[in-house]
Amino acid sequence: MNKLSRMLARKFVLAKPFEGLPKLTDFNIIEETIPTELQDGEILAKAEWWTVDPYMRLRSVANMKIGDQFTGGQVARVIKSRCAEFPEGSQVVGYFGWRDFTIYKPVPGGPRMYSSIQKMPEMKGLPDSYALGCMGMPGNTAYHGLLDICQPKSSETLVVSAAAGAVGSLVGQIGKIKGCKVIGFAGDDDKVNWLTNELGFDLAFNYKKVKLDETFKNYVPQKIDCYFDNVGGEFIYHVVQNMNEFGRISQCGSISAYNAQRKPGELPLVPFDYPLFRFNQMKLEGFNVRRWANNWFDGINAIRDWILEGKIKVRESVTEGFENIPQAFIDLLEGKNTGKQVIKATN
Amino acid sequence: MNKLSRMLARKFVLAKPFEGLPKLTDFNIIEETIPTELQDGEILAKAEWWTVDPYMRLRSVANMKIGDQFTGGQVARVIKSRCAEFPEGSQVVGYFGWRDFTIYKPVPGGPRMYSSIQKMPEMKGLPDSYALGCMGMPGNTAYHGLLDICQPKSSETLVVSAAAGAVGSLVGQIGKIKGCKVIGFAGDDDKVNWLTNELGFDLAFNYKKVKLDETFKNYVPQKIDCYFDNVGGEFIYHVVQNMNEFGRISQCGSISAYNAQRKPGELPLVPFDYPLFRFNQMKLEGFNVRRWANNWFDGINAIRDWILEGKIKVRESVTEGFENIPQAFIDLLEGKNTGKQVIKATN
Structure with a gap:
C-alpha cells in the first residue's frame, strides 16, 4: 500500500473516567490512519450528523476503559462502497461512534437497527438529522x-x-x-x-x-x-x-x-x-x-406521518463541528437542550 | 324482645394503635349482645376457624381507630338462617372479623369472595380450615x-x-x-x-x-x-x-x-x-x-386437585381458642409459623 491509499480519521476516546458530570478534559481527540482501499463487503462512510443521548453516560460508566472510543449513532454518507446494500452516495444510519470517517463491514443479513447499521428511513422531505431523533x-x-x-x-x-x-x-x-x-x-x-x-x-x-x-x-x-x-x-x-x-x-x-x-x-x-x-x-x-428491533420502522413511520400531518412538532438543539461533541454531551446531561441534541459536521 | 331473644358475642377491638410489632395489650376483648331473632335475609353464624394474615398489619395501620373490630375471614357454621343461599347447618367462609357469633346479611347477588361471604369450596374431604388457606x-x-x-x-x-x-x-x-x-x-x-x-x-x-x-x-x-x-x-x-x-x-x-x-x-x-x-x-x-374475583374458584380448585394428587403438601400452624387470636397474629408477624396460621374455636 502506498501513501495515497491511506487517509486520516479522527475519533474521541475516553481520557479519564468520569467523576460526576463529565468534563471536557475527560475526552481526547485521536487521529488514526485508515485504508482507503476497501475489502469486499466494506463501505467507507463520512459522518454528516452525530447524536448524543443520555444513555451514553450510563454505558460509559459500565463498559469504557481509558482509550476506548465513544459509541453512538451517525447519519453518514457512503463515499466508497464494496457492499451492494449500501451503495456509494447513499446515506446510512450507522452506529460508528464519535468519529468522522469510518470503514464498516455490514454483517450480511445481520441486524439493521440503531445499534448496527441501517438505511435511512424514508424521510419524505424531513431533515436528515431526524433519523437520529424523532425518526430514530x-x-x-x-x-x-x-x-x-x-x-x-x-x-x-x-x-x-x-x-x-x-x-x-x-x-x-x-x-x-x-x-x-x-x-x-x-x-x-x-x-x-x-x-x-x-x-x-x-x-x-x-x-x-x-x-x-x-x-x-x-x-x-x-x-x-x-x-x-x-x-x-x-x-x-x-x-x-x-x-x-x-x-x-x-x-x-x-x-x-x-x-x-x-x-x-x-x-x-x-x-x-x-x-x-x-x-x-x-x-x-x-x-x-x-425490544422492537423486528418492527423497527413501525414507530418511525408513524411519527413521520404525524409530523407531516402537523400533529407532532419537533425541535432540535444543533451544535456545529465534530470537535464540539463532548460539550454537546455535557450540555445534554445538564439539561441545556430543548428537544433533540444533535451535532452537525462542518467539513 | 325478651331476655331469651338476645345472646352474647365476643369480639376483638383495637385498644391502642400499634407501635412496631403489636403487643397483647393493643387488643381488647369486648362482649356485645346480639339479637337471636333474625331479620329476613340474615344468618347467624358461629365461628369454627379464624385466620390471621400479614395484610392485617398493614390495614390496621391505615384504617383502624381505637375501638374498631379487627377484620378477617372465618370458617363459620350457620346456626340460624333466614337466607336461602346460606341455609342452617351449612358452612360459610365469611369476612366477619375476629369475633365468635355474627349476624350477617349477604347482599343478594353481591360479591361472593374472601372479603364478603361465600359458600365453602368443594373440599372433597380436605380439612375445613384449608378454606382459609390453600383453598382460600x-x-x-x-x-x-x-x-x-x-x-x-x-x-x-x-x-x-x-x-x-x-x-x-x-x-x-x-x-x-x-x-x-x-x-x-x-x-x-x-x-x-x-x-x-x-x-x-x-x-x-x-x-x-x-x-x-x-x-x-x-x-x-x-x-x-x-x-x-x-x-x-x-x-x-x-x-x-x-x-x-x-x-x-x-x-x-x-x-x-x-x-x-x-x-x-x-x-x-x-x-x-x-x-x-x-x-x-x-x-x-x-x-x-x-383482581381474580370473577374466577375465584379456578385457583382454589386447581390447588385442591394438586393436593389430592399428592403434588402439593400443606402444613398449618394451629392455635386453639378465640382468646389467642392476638398471640397467633403476633407470632405470624414474627415469622414463628410454618405454613398457614389458623385459629380453631374450642367451644
Missing part, C-alpha cells in the same frame, strides 16, 4: 415505551418527566394524539412554556420550582394513570403517592442516577413505598428500545 | 400471583421469599409443578429443611444466616427469572442485582415494611437500582387477589 432511536423509544409499556387509554392522565427532551417531548405529543390528559415536567421556564404553548401539553411545570407532591395534589386531583419516567429516584416516589389503581410506569431512563457517585459497597438509597405500590396494584417496567 | 385467599394469592403476574416458563428460575409461609410454600410448589427451578428463603433452619426435604424446593436458605448477594452469585449462576416477593425492601434490591433480562417480580407483600415507624414527612428509603432495572428490562408488579 429516541422516536421509537417514545412510541413503543409509551404505547406498548404504558398502554394509555383515552382520557387517562399521563405524566412525563424530562418532557422537553428528545424522547419526552414526543411522548407527551403521542399521549395527546391518544386522547390523554398530559402533564409534563421540565427544568426551566422556557421549556415549560414550549410544552404548553406549542406542543399542546395540558399542563407543564418547572420541577426546580415546584414541590412534586403538592403539584400533583393541587393540579391532578383525578390522579395519575401512566407515568413515562426519564429520571428515576424521588420522582417515581411522588408519582406512586398520587397514582390510581393499576397505574403503569414505563421506565425509560434514570438520568438522576447517571452522575451519582457511590463508595464501594454503598447501596443506592431512594424512597420507594412498597406497601402502597402493592395496594394500588401498580406496575413498573424498564425497557430497552432494542 | 392465600391459595389464590399464590396461584394467580405466580401464574398471572410472573408467568413463569418451564426451566426458568423462581425465587420465593417468606417461602415457608402460607403463600410462599404454595408458590414454590406450583413453580415446581410448572417446571421451574425453585429457590426459597425462610427465617429458620427447620423451615428451610421443610422446603427442600418435604416440599421439593431445589434450594432453600435461612435468610438470617446468609448474605443474599453472595448466595445468588454462588448458587444461582443461571440468574433469576421470576421473584415472588413477600418482603420488599432490600431483598428486591439483591434480586434485581442477580436477575436475567426480562425478569419479573410479583409483589405480593412487603412484610419488612409493615412494622416500620417513620417520622412525619420522612420518606421510606430503600436501595433500588433504577439503571440496572431498566437495563435488564425488568418488571415489578403489585397485585391484590381481588
Whole structure:
C-alpha cells in the first residue's frame, strides 16, 4: 500500500473516567490512519450528523476503559462502497461512534437497527438529522415505551418527566394524539412554556420550582394513570403517592442516577413505598428500545406521518463541528437542550 | 324482645394503635349482645376457624381507630338462617372479623369472595380450615400471583421469599409443578429443611444466616427469572442485582415494611437500582387477589386437585381458642409459623 491509499480519521476516546458530570478534559481527540482501499463487503462512510443521548453516560460508566472510543449513532454518507446494500452516495444510519470517517463491514443479513447499521428511513422531505431523533432511536423509544409499556387509554392522565427532551417531548405529543390528559415536567421556564404553548401539553411545570407532591395534589386531583419516567429516584416516589389503581410506569431512563457517585459497597438509597405500590396494584417496567428491533420502522413511520400531518412538532438543539461533541454531551446531561441534541459536521 | 331473644358475642377491638410489632395489650376483648331473632335475609353464624394474615398489619395501620373490630375471614357454621343461599347447618367462609357469633346479611347477588361471604369450596374431604388457606385467599394469592403476574416458563428460575409461609410454600410448589427451578428463603433452619426435604424446593436458605448477594452469585449462576416477593425492601434490591433480562417480580407483600415507624414527612428509603432495572428490562408488579374475583374458584380448585394428587403438601400452624387470636397474629408477624396460621374455636 502506498501513501495515497491511506487517509486520516479522527475519533474521541475516553481520557479519564468520569467523576460526576463529565468534563471536557475527560475526552481526547485521536487521529488514526485508515485504508482507503476497501475489502469486499466494506463501505467507507463520512459522518454528516452525530447524536448524543443520555444513555451514553450510563454505558460509559459500565463498559469504557481509558482509550476506548465513544459509541453512538451517525447519519453518514457512503463515499466508497464494496457492499451492494449500501451503495456509494447513499446515506446510512450507522452506529460508528464519535468519529468522522469510518470503514464498516455490514454483517450480511445481520441486524439493521440503531445499534448496527441501517438505511435511512424514508424521510419524505424531513431533515436528515431526524433519523437520529424523532425518526430514530429516541422516536421509537417514545412510541413503543409509551404505547406498548404504558398502554394509555383515552382520557387517562399521563405524566412525563424530562418532557422537553428528545424522547419526552414526543411522548407527551403521542399521549395527546391518544386522547390523554398530559402533564409534563421540565427544568426551566422556557421549556415549560414550549410544552404548553406549542406542543399542546395540558399542563407543564418547572420541577426546580415546584414541590412534586403538592403539584400533583393541587393540579391532578383525578390522579395519575401512566407515568413515562426519564429520571428515576424521588420522582417515581411522588408519582406512586398520587397514582390510581393499576397505574403503569414505563421506565425509560434514570438520568438522576447517571452522575451519582457511590463508595464501594454503598447501596443506592431512594424512597420507594412498597406497601402502597402493592395496594394500588401498580406496575413498573424498564425497557430497552432494542425490544422492537423486528418492527423497527413501525414507530418511525408513524411519527413521520404525524409530523407531516402537523400533529407532532419537533425541535432540535444543533451544535456545529465534530470537535464540539463532548460539550454537546455535557450540555445534554445538564439539561441545556430543548428537544433533540444533535451535532452537525462542518467539513 | 325478651331476655331469651338476645345472646352474647365476643369480639376483638383495637385498644391502642400499634407501635412496631403489636403487643397483647393493643387488643381488647369486648362482649356485645346480639339479637337471636333474625331479620329476613340474615344468618347467624358461629365461628369454627379464624385466620390471621400479614395484610392485617398493614390495614390496621391505615384504617383502624381505637375501638374498631379487627377484620378477617372465618370458617363459620350457620346456626340460624333466614337466607336461602346460606341455609342452617351449612358452612360459610365469611369476612366477619375476629369475633365468635355474627349476624350477617349477604347482599343478594353481591360479591361472593374472601372479603364478603361465600359458600365453602368443594373440599372433597380436605380439612375445613384449608378454606382459609390453600383453598382460600392465600391459595389464590399464590396461584394467580405466580401464574398471572410472573408467568413463569418451564426451566426458568423462581425465587420465593417468606417461602415457608402460607403463600410462599404454595408458590414454590406450583413453580415446581410448572417446571421451574425453585429457590426459597425462610427465617429458620427447620423451615428451610421443610422446603427442600418435604416440599421439593431445589434450594432453600435461612435468610438470617446468609448474605443474599453472595448466595445468588454462588448458587444461582443461571440468574433469576421470576421473584415472588413477600418482603420488599432490600431483598428486591439483591434480586434485581442477580436477575436475567426480562425478569419479573410479583409483589405480593412487603412484610419488612409493615412494622416500620417513620417520622412525619420522612420518606421510606430503600436501595433500588433504577439503571440496572431498566437495563435488564425488568418488571415489578403489585397485585391484590381481588383482581381474580370473577374466577375465584379456578385457583382454589386447581390447588385442591394438586393436593389430592399428592403434588402439593400443606402444613398449618394451629392455635386453639378465640382468646389467642392476638398471640397467633403476633407470632405470624414474627415469622414463628410454618405454613398457614389458623385459629380453631374450642367451644
